[in-house]
Amino acid sequence: GQNIDQPTEMTATEGAIVQINCTYQTSGFNGLFWYQQHAGEAPTFLSYNVLDGLEEKGRFSSFLSRSKGYSYLLLKELQMKDSASYLCAVSGVAGGSYIPTFGRGTSLIVHP
């Protein structure tokens, strides 16, 4: 089975930096995804980490440590539009393939 843990809610100030952590336990691991989901909308893809280390993409960066079962999403220069739910998803084995299994998401509130 799989167990994915991330904080339920975080708040931050516009212009600041925030780090959203995700820990996981899984049998069979191929990588870890981060998605952003605004209220009432579909999740949109942010990043995919397969190897250990930091992947940077504009204001967003994602880190993975496979040995520790740990990832984080780093958001810099926060904007009001970054207020959303951030979903950590582990690519684990099901039916002979790797499929994304999601955590419950972290609701990020950015205030002025």
Added chain:
Amino acid sequence: DTGVSQNPRHKITKRGQNVTFRCDPISEHNRLYWYRQTLGQGPEFLTYFQNEAQLEKSRLLSDRFSAERPKGSFSTLEIQRTEQGDSAMYLCASSLADSEAFFGQGTRLTVV
């Protein structure tokens, strides 16, 4: 191709009725997933297809749920004898093998 398309966007049905949702994936994607999402939770995996083969269906919520992808293109998710607890957002996503999944806008089901 404009992405993953789901129909209908909203469905209100009476308890006990059957409902069917349709998903048209991104055309070159061979993998198609169905998820269910309730308020405050992350997407919950239901089933997936690799081309027309349904490779994992043990996580369908009950035997009232079934899915098909007859020609390896669009897919349908059917819920028979709906219950109030089935009210949720049903999300479809598609991907090329193990790469990132792209989500449709979802079908919001309300059972009254």
